[in-house]
Amino acid sequence: xxxxxxxxxxxxxxxxxxxxxxxxxxxxxxxxxxxxxxxxxxxxxxxxxxxxxxxxxxxxxxxxxxxxxxxxxxxxxxxxxxxxxxxxxxxxxxxxxxxxxxxxxxxxxxxxxxxxxxxxxxxxxxxxxxxxxxxxxxxxxxxxxxxxxxxxxxxxxxxxxxxxxxxxxxxxxxxxxxxxxxxxxxxxxxxxxxxxxxxxxxxxxxxxxxxxxxxxxxxxxxxxx
Amino acid sequence: xxxxxxxxxxxxxxxxxxxxxxxxxxxxxxxxxxxxxxxxxxxxxxxxxxxxxxxxxxxxxxxxxxxxxxxxxxxxxxxxxxxxxxxxxxxxxxxxxxxxxxxxxxxxxxxxxxxxxxxxxxxxxxxxxxxxxxxxxxxxxxxxxxxxxxxxxxxxxxxxxxxxxxxxxxxxxxxxxxxxxxxxxxxxxxxxxxxxxxxxxxxxxxxxxxxxxxxxxxxxxxxxx
DNA sequence: GCAAATTTTAAGGCTTCTCTCAGCTTCTTT
DNA sequence: AAAGAAGCTGAGAGAAGCCTTAAAATTTGC
Numbered sequence: 001x002x003x004x005x006x007x008x009x010x011x012x013x014x015x016x017x018x019x020x021x022x023x024x025x026x027x028x029x030x031x032x033x034x035x036x037x038x039x040x041x042x043x044x045x046x047x048x049x050x051x052x053x054x055x056x057x058x059x060x061x062x063x064x065x066x067x068x069x070x071x072x073x074x075x076x077x078x079x080x081x082x083x084x085x086x087x088x089x090x091x092x093x094x095x096x097x098x099x100x101x102x103x104x105x106x107x108x109x110x111x112x113x114x115x116x117x118x119x120x121x122x123x124x125x126x127x128x129x130x131x132x133x134x135x136x137x138x139x140x141x142x143x144x145x146x147x148x149x150x151x152x153x154x155x156x157x158x159x160x161x162x163x164x165x166x167x168x169x170x171x172x173x174x175x176x177x178x179x180x181x182x183x184x185x186x187x188x189x190x191x192x193x194x195x196x197x198x199x200x201x202x203x204x205x206x207x208x209x210x211x212x213x214x215x216x217x218x219x220x221x222x223x224x225x
Numbered sequence: 226x227x228x229x230x231x232x233x234x235x236x237x238x239x240x241x242x243x244x245x246x247x248x249x250x251x252x253x254x255x256x257x258x259x260x261x262x263x264x265x266x267x268x269x270x271x272x273x274x275x276x277x278x279x280x281x282x283x284x285x286x287x288x289x290x291x292x293x294x295x296x297x298x299x300x301x302x303x304x305x306x307x308x309x310x311x312x313x314x315x316x317x318x319x320x321x322x323x324x325x326x327x328x329x330x331x332x333x334x335x336x337x338x339x340x341x342x343x344x345x346x347x348x349x350x351x352x353x354x355x356x357x358x359x360x361x362x363x364x365x366x367x368x369x370x371x372x373x374x375x376x377x378x379x380x381x382x383x384x385x386x387x388x389x390x391x392x393x394x395x396x397x398x399x400x401x402x403x404x405x406x407x408x409x410x411x412x413x414x415x416x417x418x419x420x421x422x423x424x425x426x427x428x429x430x431x432x433x434x435x436x437x438x439x440x441x442x443x444x445x446x447x448x449x450x
Numbered sequence: 451g452c453a454a455a456t457t458t459t460a461a462g463g464c465t466t467c468t469c470t471c472a473g474c475t476t477c478t479t480t
Numbered sequence: 481a482a483a484g485a486a487g488c489t490g491a492g493a494g495a496a497g498c499c500t501t502a503a504a505a506t507t508t509g510c
Contacts (some may be wrong), residue, residue: 004421047239087335091335096339104309107313109313110312110313114320134368150455166362168364186458187499188459189498190497190498191458191500191501193498194501199354211497211499212363212376213467276472375466377469412487412488413470415488416489416490418488419488436487438485438486438487439478451510452510453510454507454508455506456501456503456506457505458494458505459502459503463499463501464497464499464500465497465498466495466498467495467497471491472489473488474488476485476486476488478483478484478486479483479485480483480484
């Protein structure tokens, strides 16, 4: 999952980046409104974390511009201001959530999870057939037996699961899971798909990841009932 | 927009109901967990507002049950508790947002608006008679049975479907689907039309692709009803 | 600092897809 | 009715894309 942090205080930005990367997010950062907006407009993120007070373009303005372009990416606003008008103003200008500094990292994480799960079922865990992923504990299960995955394997599977029933193109996968923004003729994806399939098959979740030739991969619930 | 408020304190419940009705919401109320859950399960709401502390079933428990049933309706949790664990616990158990008592009505309104605006169930699938094409998942269906198509087959069919009821000339097809911009006396199109017809027929979608001799092809809804 | 685990690269093999070609059928015109 | 034009279809060569494996590079943990 790929996040963008727009925050001018290097301390906070660094702290967030580090913490979120430990949680296996792919994190980009920007230190002012303009460059942040640029990044947000030219790349595809799964979530934006934007500080209200930014040099140049304000966080609200960034948020508004992003929305104006039709982009529905979830936005969490980070702020020291907490008067009623501020909260309402922020939410009405496109933010999905609002968190007041100083905040605890755990709470931010929980709120990020909420925003990311909205696309899916409404339960934190991701399910497809027998397979179940728990993004909080970074565990995968097939039925009751745990499947041990490496971090990259988990990230890839998580991305596929969060986009269950949608095609994940190779370029999106390489962007969201590997955070690579340029063309490259690597075959890491193939290799990791092989890894995953091997482990899933061994655990009993067969045929879950399907290839769409020339496009990418997709996870589809088996339609046998 | 139809809301359900589950709140045991009559004062707060009444205040909310009144205020929200002034905002043109249709509001139902329940004063305990069990009856609230009943209502939520048997009716279709656009949003639930649930107090954490309820007699009988707790708000969290109601929230969890609703989710367990597969219902993705947005939930805002109303609470006096505000320790870190509580927030995280609430969000992780299915709530979409969390608002601390005492709150200002304006803020609640703003948060409701956020939850309600997040829904774009854009079903952009293409249909013609029995045939249904989903460009997002790269799947084609005839009724309920899937038709497996190769990338080129899919592209061609997609192009025809997007121009449903319009004639697609050979030169346009070769431009849009094959990206060939010069005259060429290839017969790929014929071949692929054959492929498609074969697969569509096998699946039960007969006669959908019609030939316009000397011009091209067209997909027409069958006019038998 | 070393060993183990993880990630990445590279290459060969294999499957599947694409497109040409040639013969055939259908349609149109005279 | 015949001849030419346009479209249909099956087979097969070549190409593209994907899978797999092994080994190199990097990171992590002790």
